[in-house]
Amino acid sequence: MVKIKKNIKSQLKDASGRYQVFDGLLEGLHVVNFDWQCLYINAAVLINSKIGRDEMLGKTIMEIYPGIEKTELFAKMKHCMESRVAYILEDKSPFAGRKDAWFEFSIQPSPEGVFMLSLDITDRRKIKEKEEYIKKLEELDEAKTEFLSVASHQLRTPVGGILWNLEMLLHNELGELPPQVKEVLQETYETDLRVAALVKNLLAVSRIEQKRAVSEPVPTNIVDVLKKVLAIMDAEAQNRKIVLKTEIPDGLPQVMVDPERFYEVMENLYSNAIKYTPEGGTINLKVAKGDSKIVVSVADNGIGIPKEDQEKIFSKFFRASNASKISTEGSGLGLYIASSYAKEWGGKIWFESNLGKGSVFNVSVPVQ
Numbered sequence: 001m002v003k004i005k006k007n008i009k010s011q012l013k014d015a016s017g018r019y020q021v022f023d024g025l026l027e028g029l030h031v032v033n034f035d036w037q038c039l040y041i042n043a044a045v046l047i048n049s050k051i052g053r054d055e056m057l058g059k060t061i062m063e064i065y066p067g068i069e070k071t072e073l074f075a076k077m078k079h080c081m082e083s084r085v086a087y088i089l090e091d092k093s094p095f096a097g098r099k100d101a102w103f104e105f106s107i108q109p110s111p112e113g114v115f116m117l118s119l120d121i122t123d124r125r126k127i128k129e130k131e132e133y134i135k136k137l138e139e140l141d142e143a144k145t146e147f148l149s150v151a152s153h154q155l156r157t158p159v160g161g162i163l164w165n166l167e168m169l170l171h172n173e174l175g176e177l178p179p180q181v182k183e184v185l186q187e188t189y190e191t192d193l194r195v196a197a198l199v200k201n202l203l204a205v206s207r208i209e210q211k212r213a214v215s216e217p218v219p220t221n222i223v224d225v226l227k228k229v230l231a232i233m234d235a236e237a238q239n240r241k242i243v244l245k246t247e248i249p250d251g252l253p254q255v256m257v258d259p260e261r262f263y264e265v266m267e268n269l270y271s272n273a274i275k276y277t278p279e280g281g282t283i284n285l286k287v288a289k290g291d292s293k294i295v296v297s298v299a300d301n302g303i304g305i306p307k308e309d310q311e312k313i314f315s316k317f318f319r320a321s322n323a324s325k326i327s328t329e330g331s332g333l334g335l336y337i338a339s340s341y342a343k344e345w346g347g348k349i350w351f352e353s354n355l356g357k358g359s360v361f362n363v364s365v366p367v368q
Helices: 008-024 043-047 072-083 122-170 179-209 222-239 259-275 307-312 321-326 334-344
Strands: 028-033 038-041 087-092 102-109 113-120 218-220 243-247 255-257 282-289 293-300 348-354 358-366
Touching: 008 028, 008 038, 028 043, 072 087, 072 102, 072 113, 102 122, 122 179, 179 334, 218 222, 218 259, 222 243, 222 259, 222 282, 222 293, 255 259, 255 358, 259 282, 259 293, 259 334, 259 358, 334 348, 334 358
Parallel strands: 243 282
Antiparallel strands: 028 038, 028 113, 087 102, 102 113, 218 255, 282 293, 293 358, 348 358
């Protein structure tokens, strides 16, 4: 088919008459002839251009947008021009000053060559990229949780076996050992205890994140649990000359918690208080009864928590900056686990803290 070419002035006049109705469109419109000359642009195009309409009309699209011939957009325009097939695609902007913008281009055959509509979708694209990024993070987090679950399960048996064997040796069940050997074994035993505690915490975290049942609330005598915690912590407190005080009223009702998990929560709070309170300090345990809940508070006059760290204190693997300087031991999982357990029972954990003056951690639990 032979195309009868008009001179460019005639083409510009015809295009202006034919496409002027599109000047008010929100989408940008380019009309390009078979020689790649721009015959018409609407007002929306000018928003994204550094040059005026008169400077663009009659020039080739390669002159207007240097480098466009290397893009997928140009390839689709060329194919549309040759085969008369329409295309819709999303691509980076060829427009000067909008290199980071994304547009949806609709390329259609026209009598002159092709016309191209362009819609700015930068915000929509950013939302999509953000959603994809969040989804990727969730997939990575799920994979990490699965790895922690598998790894901790695999570690639990050998770590437990090592503890069992070390206990037999330390108790002379296989014969009397020299004092120096016992000293080394005792250090190994204490290290393995810390590893066992870490494995236990990792298992708890994986169960929490996989939303598997980790605790079953039952009617529990809160005083009995607290006495067990105090009995265990008393020796550690005495070693550091820390005074433990208690305010526990009589006649407390039973609470709905998992007693084993509640013990772990209170042990964690007490252990942290002792660890981060200087020698000669004081820790006060207070129990208060409300209408439908009981609040247990553990107050210390220790190092406190820096203000910039407070919002992250219940995050996984997080330790306050000043705590890490005092003790290198700790996984940063205890408070995350404790907070998760409390939520399962319909309670919560919160705190108040002043740097250099101490902290008060509060646990609320529902009564029966």
